[in-house]
Each structure stands twice: as C-alpha cells, then as structure tokens.
Amino acid sequence: MQNNSNIYLSNKLPNMYMRLHGWSVICVKGLDKKKYLNNQFTIDMNLIDKHDYKIGAHCNINGKVWTSFFIVKYNDCYLYIVRSSICKKHLYELKKYSLFSKVDIFEDNNFHLFGLCGRNLDIILKNFFSISFNKCISVIKRDYFIFLKINQPINRFLIIVHENQVKKFLTVMKYAAALSTSTQWLALDIEACFPIIDKKISGRFILQSLDLKKWNAIDFNKGCYYGQEVLCKYENKRINTFTVCSLISNDSLFNPNIGESVEYLDNESGDKYHVGIVLSWVYIYSKRILLQIRIKKNFLKKKNVFFIQSNPFVKFTLFTR
Template sequence: MNTWSTQHTFTPFALSTTDSLPELAMINLSDWGMVTLVGPDSKSYLQGQLTCDVVSLTADKSTFSGHCDAKGKLRTIMRVFHYQNGYGLVQRQSVMASQLPELKKYAVFSKTEITQTAAVVLGLAGAHAQATIDHHFNGDADVRHNDTTTVVKVDNERWLIITTAEHADTIITTLAPNAVYATTELWNLYDIKTAMPRIDSITELEFIPQAVNLQAVDGISFKKGCYTGQETVARAKYRGINKRAMYIVAGAATQCPQAGDALERSVGENWRKGGTVICGYQYSNNQAIALVVLPNDLDDDSQFRFADTPEALWHKLDLPYDLNAE
C-alpha cells in the first residue's frame, strides 16, 4: 500500500492579506488529475478536439487549452504537454466523469488510447521553486522528465509535479524537505492572483472560452483548422459576440466563495446577478479574493456583493494581462 499522503502532513496554509507567500511550498493537488493519450493518431485526434494548436506544441513547452461541446461551451480547461509516448492533459478531477467520455467519443475511429491515470499531481510554488527544479532536473525546458517524474512549468513561481504513488514520497522528500506542505487552497490563491482560468463540474458547459479569458493565456489558436466548437469561438473573436470576461474581485467575507456561487452587481439603487465564481480563496482576516465571470462592459468602480452577506461590498482588481492584446 502506498502511503505517501499520510507520511506527509498537508494542511491549509493560513494567510492574511498582509502576509507574504511562502518562499517554497509543496502542495497536494488532489483535486487535479491527468488524462493521457497514447498512439500514432493522438496528435491529430487532439487537434480536432481542443482549442489549442497541438500540432505546433513542442516537447519542451506546455499550453492551456479548452475542450468544448459543439456549441462552443467549455467542458474543461486543461494544461497540455508531451508525456512519455503521447500527451498529458492535467485538469480538474470534478469534470472527469462527464468530460472524459466526450473526449473519448470519436476515439474508436483513431489509433489513440485515452486513459485517466492514477498519477499523483503535486505543485511546487514560491520564489525558490524555479531554483529547486533547476537543481534536480536537467536542462532549461518548461517540461522536463526523469525516470520517475515529469515537471511542467506553470509560471515564474510554480511547477506541476507528476509522478506515481510509489515514488511520491521520495520526490517530496528530495525536492523540498524544508518546504511548507500545503493543501490545494494555496494553489487556488496563486491561480486567482495570476487569473488562470479553470472549469469545474458546476461551471461545465456554461461559458465559451473567451468568457474565462482563455485567449489571454494563449489557450486558443485562431489559425488552426476546425475543432469541436470552433465556429462559436471564432465568431466570438471576429464578430464580437462575447459579452463576458473573467475578473479578479476582492472583499470582506466570512467564508470562501465557491465555484458556481452567484455574485450580484449594483445597478443604480438595485442589485441583480452579476457573475459566477470560478475559484475563491479565504484569507485569515475575514477577507477573500475570487475569480468571477462578469459582463465585460462594467465600469472599473462597479460594486458587487453576495446575496447572503449584502453588507460586504466587493470590487474588481487589476488583471495581470491585457484582455485586448492580440
């Protein structure tokens, strides 16, 4: 029996709004999982399913991507990279049961095997994460491998670590013996601060890719050929039909906003539904921060609230990227 998760104690890392992030944290990403595609048709199959350009994805890079239904609504957002003899797709565990059968639907006509793996997915985060990876993994690529582990760069302070339950204890002990061992809430905070989109089961098939800023994080190719939902995605870009975007909002809160929660917005003296929470983080000093899909024409000083705490007003923060950049 593999007991890596009980040999190391991963706990919520309490942060207030004035605290610094830990210099190095090992994070148990138990709510993330990985799907693999192996076989000679895997590249072409994914090219016809995902929003990213799989054909141009080199072995040293990873990319965001979306998987849509025929109407262009997102089933999931994933990180795609070369893995072993095929591809790895890291996405939320909550969408696996509904999204994976859809990804497999036409695979019977292609030479590709699609499998939800039992891989252990960990995160390494903090100012020292890059130096730690550089010390233990050869090369300077954004995707690196050794005999037991694959590491994938997320941003300047984060890496995904993908290994097996058999080797997880050794990887954790070797890479980061002095790190903070944290649960997935800390990874959520990083995702919110960097405005990285995700889809959970409760938000599945609710948004087109541009409504969660997938184009702003290079998760959509507008030059590749057809893929499922492509017509809607292209129309949103070239005809301006998309009226929503994902923003960072912050405010007072006594509990953590959850994916799918509704945020109200002020309209004169009234309030109406303004948006949907994608991910939230609760600080220790009764403040919270969240990613929320909102109308993309709201004023920067718009006010928001949750219906169950109407006295606590929320506001938008600046995004770390330009939604209008080409």
C-alpha cells in the same frame, strides 16, 4: 519543514509544496493520438514540443467549454491535467468519436500531481533536482518527473510524478519547503485569473467569455475541431462582453456558492445589476475571501463594490496585485 495550512496571496507566499487533490491526469496513447486530439481540442497539437506545454480547451459543438487543461508530450503519449470534478464527463464526451481511431484515452492514476510555489524556487530545483529553467524552456523531464513552469501570478511549478518516485519526491521536499494544501494552488489560479471550470461551470460558457484566449488556449488557423465554427464567428463579430477577474472581501468568512450571482449596486440610482457569476473561491489568511468571477467588462472598475446573492451584507472589491 513544518506544515502550513494558511492560504496566502502571492506577495506573502513562503516556499511551499502541496499534493494537488482536485486535479486529475489524463493519458492519451495510440497511433492516431495527435490527429484525434487535434480534431477535438482548440489548440494545434502540432505545436507541442518536448520543451513546452500548451493550455487548451475541449468544447462542445456550441463552443461552450467542457474543460480547460495543461497538456504536455511525454514519451509515447500525451498527458494533460483537468479538474477532477469534470474528469468523468469530459472523458465521456472526448471518447464519443474514438471508435474508428487508434487511440486510448484514460485517467492515469500512475501519476501524481504536486505544486511548488514561493521564493527562490530556481535554487530549490537546482539543489534538490539538478535542473534549471531558462526563458526558452517551460517543461523539463527527468526520469519519472515532469516539471512545468507557470509564471502567473508568480513563478511556480506544476510537477507530475510517477508513483514509483512519490516517496522519493516527498522525502526531498520536506527539507526544501513547507507542506501546504491544494487550496493554496487553487488560490494562485484564482489570483492569476485562470478560469476554474468545475462541474457546475462545465458546458455553460463560450471559450472567449472565460478569458481563455488570453492564455493562448485557442488556435483560429488550424483545421476543424468541435465548436470551431461558433468560436470563429464569435471572434470575428467581436461580441464578447465578459472577462474573468478576482474579487476580495475584508474581514468576512462565509461559504459562497459556485455559480451564484454577483451583483453591483449603483449608489446614485439605487439600481441593482447582475454583473456575473462565481466560478471559484478560497479563504485567504486572515479572514478574507478571494473570489473568481466571470464578469461583464463594463463593470470592471476599481472603485466598484460588489455583493453576492447568498450574502448581500459582505462587500467585495476588485483584487489587483
């Protein structure tokens, strides 16, 4: 099939596959791998089984998120996916306390990441890979392929492929779907309000204020882990006033800046309010910008019009599917 470089919203998405540049695969091996990660990550590692994956986070001692991730158990190791821009910093922080543990943590370049999205994906997987998902299974492993089913904002698949099978995978996929870019996958993450934590955002915000609780990325009942005390106090006091949402522009193209201020102008009083910051953005076909922002919940109204600091002449509204 032909390449398609246009980036679409999920309701207009044709069948597409893409190599996921911008994401990295981390491998964790060793006898102490589960115990070590359980003491570092916000999820209970004991709940990961062969049919499921978990979304979790790695925080600093103050409960601020270094990175979020998708993690799966594979043979004798754990594999998980993080944004490449924070991979080096994350590994440095994660490995700080590994000296006396039997654990090996490293970026694994033997695996490549792909995304598959669009309509009739179950038919594609059945016809080309002889696999099918049901409601109880979110992970299927076949030889050197790992398929993770994600159901937001639509059903789509994150596929981890060993380098020995990349050529075979690409040969199969060119008959099944059009080739797109990793920006399309990023657009779907933004639309799903899954927080994009890149280098400029890493280590700045507490887990709940990035809406990661909504993704079951934290377990309040397991043993100690980094940031737990702060996160539990924050949860018990119910003081979180932030969430993650998507904004969209109309007929405007320019380059927003990650981390820049999002503002709201009250037309009645003339007062301007800082309401959030930009986490990520993409261009949507045609001539629209889809923003992901961390926003104060009390400004989350459909009728509100927002601006960003670098271009106050372009209007953004709340994106809803």
